[in-house]
Amino acid sequence: xxxxxxxxxxxxCKSGTSVKIECRSLDFQATTMFWYRQFPKKSLMLxxxxxxxxxxxxxxxxxxxxxxxxxxxxxxxxxxxTSAHPEDSSFYICSARDPQGAHxxxxxxxxxxxxxx
Amino acid sequence: xxxxxxxxxxxxxxxAETVTLSCTYDTSENNYYLFWYKQPPSRQMILVIxxxxxxxxxxxENRFSVNFQKAAKSFSLKISDSQLGDxxxxxxxxxxxxxxxxxxxxGKGTRLHILP
Numbered sequence: 001x002x003x004x005x006x007x008x009x010x011x012x013c014k015s016g017t018s019v020k021i022e023c024r025s026l027d028f029q030a031t032t033m034f035w036y037r038q039f040p041k042k043s044l045m046l047x048x049x050x051x052x053x054x055x056x057x058x059x060x061x062x063x064x065x066x067x068x069x070x071x072x073x074x075x076x077x078x079x080x081x082t083s084a085h086p087e088d089s090s091f092y093i094c095s096a097r098d099p100q101g102a103h104x105x106x107x108x109x110x111x112x113x114x115x116x117x
Numbered sequence: 118x119x120x121x122x123x124x125x126x127x128x129x130x131x132x133a134e135t136v137t138l139s140c141t142y143d144t145s146e147n148n149y150y151l152f153w154y155k156q157p158p159s160r161q162m163i164l165v166i167x168x169x170x171x172x173x174x175x176x177x178e179n180r181f182s183v184n185f186q187k188a189a190k191s192f193s194l195k196i197s198d199s200q201l202g203d204x205x206x207x208x209x210x211x212x213x214x215x216x217x218x219x220x221x222x223x224g225k226g227t228r229l230h231i232l233p
Contacts, residue, residue, distance in 0.1 A: 031217050032217045032218055034220060034221075038160075041206075041228070042225070042226075043208060043223045043224065043225045043226050044162075044208070044223050046220055046221075049218050049220060051217070051218065057218070091160060093160075093162065095162075095221070097217055099217070104164050104167070105150065105212065105214065106212070106221060108161070108162035110159075110160075110161050111160050111161070111162075113160075
């Protein structure tokens with residue numbers, strides 16, 4: 001079945017560091033990818049929608065200069081948390097839209113736990 | 118705008134019992150998908166079951182079944198013969214299927230505990 005690989009699964013770094021998270025669709029071309037943030041015991045909050053070759057569309061309240069999204073190819077989107085601070089610590093999940101996926105239109109990565117010290 | 122409401126933040130049932138998780142949604146769309154996702158402690162998002170709005174027949178997947186009431190905009194999940202491995206957070210979700218940008222709208226989730 002369709003697989004989305006998200007890397008890294010866990011990041012611990014110092015305040016002020018920029019962190020890049022990758023999301024890859026392994027066996028399908030994803031024209032659209034989505035980035036979510038999840039706080040403990042809460043639901044997934046959509047941060048942005050990423051289309052290949054164009055600028056990402058950010059949800060209200062999400063700082064686009066803080067969370068840089070690049071979708072350079074049909075199989076790869078990246079989220080860069082710039083100058084990360086402790087309040088950016090969270091669980092980040094990506095998903096990819098499978099145009100041929102009748103049973104499951106979107107596939108999720110396994111998430112990245114980001115901890116900023 | 119679409120909304121998804123899960124009114125049960127937390128539930129506990131004994132192993133082998135049947136449990137029903139509630140979900141209601143609001144939309145003016147006619148063509149859409151509804152999903153139930155399971156998120157165990159590993160935090161993977163696992164698709165449990167999905168329902169196309171145009172299908173009247175309720176979807177079933179082994180021990181999991183839904184009661185889809187389109188007019189009432191209700192989409193409950195029934196887990197039969199519950200197992201310890203069913204312990205997880207369950208999210209009801211909505212997605213219209215018109216454009217490639219169409220996003221999944223999640224409910225706030227129901228934390229389900231299966232007790233031995």
